[in-house]
Amino acid sequence: MTIQSAVDATVESDRVVFEYTVENVGDDSAEIQFRSSLLADFAVLGDDEEVWRASDGQMFAQMIQNETFDAGDAETFTEEWADPAPGDYTVVATLNTMGDDAEARTDFSV
Secondary structure (H helix, E strand, O other), X not given: OOEXXXXXXXXXOOEEEXXXXXXXXXXXXXXXXXXXXXXXXXXXXXXXXXEEEOOOOOOOOXXXXXXXXXXOOEEEEEEEEEOOOOOEEEEEEEEOEOOOOEEEEEEEEO
């Protein structure tokens, strides 16, 4: 299984929209096992400290679920951060799987 991921941050006037794309770039299908109904999460860091997390204050079903990614398949997860303070940040997007997590980062400014 060869999973690659990337995250983009689009800054708008009143929010930042994150798009996290995970792709199976291998030649074989891959079965991914998720820990819960939270499939992907986004954390924003400012000065190496977490200032926002998409999953904060939310509850997720505690269930194991499987998803098959055929070779070349990709899935995109989106989230938005409303009313961010001006500054320089890093978003860290994580695929919440059993075993090895896929993670991607990108810097952005508001």
